[in-house]
Amino acid sequence: MEINKLNFSESENGQSTIEFLISFVFVLGFLFLFLRLSIVYTNGYLMHYATFSASRAYMVADNGDKNAEGSDGLAFTKAKAVFDKIVNTTQIFGQTIQLKENSMDSENMNSLLVGVFADLNEYFMVPGVTNSRKDLNLKSESFLGREPTRGECIQSVCEVIKGITSVSCSAMVTLDDNGC
Amino acid sequence: MNNKGQSTVEYLLLLVVVTALAFSIYNSARFKNFLGPDSEFFAIVKNKIEFSYRHGYDSQQDETGDIAGHYTFVKNGGESRFFTTTKESYGD
Numbered sequence: 001m002e003i004n005k006l007n008f009s010e011s012e013n014g015q016s017t018i019e020f021l022i023s024f025v026f027v028l029g030f031l032f033l034f035l036r037l038s039i040v041y042t043n044g045y046l047m048h049y050a051t052f053s054a055s056r057a058y059m060v061a062d063n064g065d066k067n068a069e070g071s072d073g074l075a076f077t078k079a080k081a082v083f084d085k086i087v088n089t090t091q092i093f094g095q096t097i098q099l100k101e102n103s104m105d106s107e108n109m110n111s112l113l114v115g116v117f118a119d120l121n122e123y124f125m126v127p128g129v130t131n132s133r134k135d136l137n138l139k140s141e142s143f144l145g146r147e148p149t150r151g152e153c154i155q156s157v158c159e160v161i162k163g164i165t166s167v168s169c170s171a172m173v174t175l176d177d178n179g180c
Numbered sequence: 181m182n183n184k185g186q187s188t189v190e191y192l193l194l195l196v197v198v199t200a201l202a203f204s205i206y207n208s209a210r211f212k213n214f215l216g217p218d219s220e221f222f223a224i225v226k227n228k229i230e231f232s233y234r235h236g237y238d239s240q241q242d243e244t245g246d247i248a249g250h251y252t253f254v255k256n257g258g259e260s261r262f263f264t265t266t267k268e269s270y271g272d
Contacts, residue, residue: 044233112253124225129215134226143253179188 016028029128040122040136043093046086047120047140054083054099055115055142068152069105075146076101079116087118095121102143140161 058079062071083099099118102109118140125133148156157180163173191247205211214221235252 040229111255113250124229125214131218132215132222136226136229138230139232141250165202 016094018156019028025128029126032127036124041096041122043120043122044138044140046092047097047118047138048142049084050116051099051116051140052087052142055144057082058101058146059144060147061150061153062147064147065152066151067156068149068150068155069099071149072103072105074145076103076116083116083118093120111145114145115141117143138171148180150180156180 031179058075061075062072065071079101080099083097087093087097088147097118097120099116102113104111104114112167120138120140122138123133124136157175160173161173164175197258213219230236231239
């Protein structure tokens with residue numbers, strides 16, 4: 001009996017361990033793939049939230065300038081501050097993300113696309129599979145537009161009052177409270 | 181003559197066959213297409229993640245990154261599902 005116990009060719013000890021290790025490599029690889037994907041999704045949600053918050057700040061920022069475009073620079077500064085507070089002050093992303101704007105001043109800009117956006121670079125891969133890494137370029141966009149500035153309101157109200165007080169009857173004007 | 185070592189020889193022979201099969205599968209075009217470098221499988225996963233992240237629905241259309249041709253906001257020809265001011269009435 002003692003001789004048989006030492007005879008490796010007839011012993012099945014360790015077989016399940018070897019099989020477990022072989023299959024465990026694959027299971028572990030896919031486990032880490034899904035873990036990585038969950039991190040990508042979590043970062044993505046946070047990024048969308050930051051972009052949306054920045055877009056809201058961009059929409060309403062106003063410094064009371066009498067010129068119609070006088071608040072546009074301030075709007076992007078405010079949006080950037082909100083975005084950076086959520087994204088770039090945390091260590092979650094491990095990268096500096098640049099917020100960009102689509103303003104009405106941009107050439108051929110559709111008014112539907114006025115707002116802010118940013119790109120998040122992430123990746124996923126299957127550990128153990130060579131060259132399985134895929135880089136992801138995730139675009140987070142929020143195009144809420146811009147509220148009319150006080151400068152625009154002043155100009156439009158001024159135009160209407162001028163129309164009312166003019167002696168000419170060539171044009172009809174209506175003065176109403178449009179929320180400005 | 182005895183039977184000692186028979187199971188070892190059989191085990192080795194079987195191991196060779198299994199290893200050969202595993203390598204042939206691993207090196208096959210179909211497997212590489214699925215899990216190998218630059219596989220179609222991962223390319224599809226990448227496209228689906230990028231598209232659904234940006235547009236909020238499941239698809240894997242080619243994404244040009246061109247903001248003027250944004251699927252969610254403006255379709256080809258300037259059609260849109262949104263009601264909003266046009267550029268002309270915006271004060272341009």
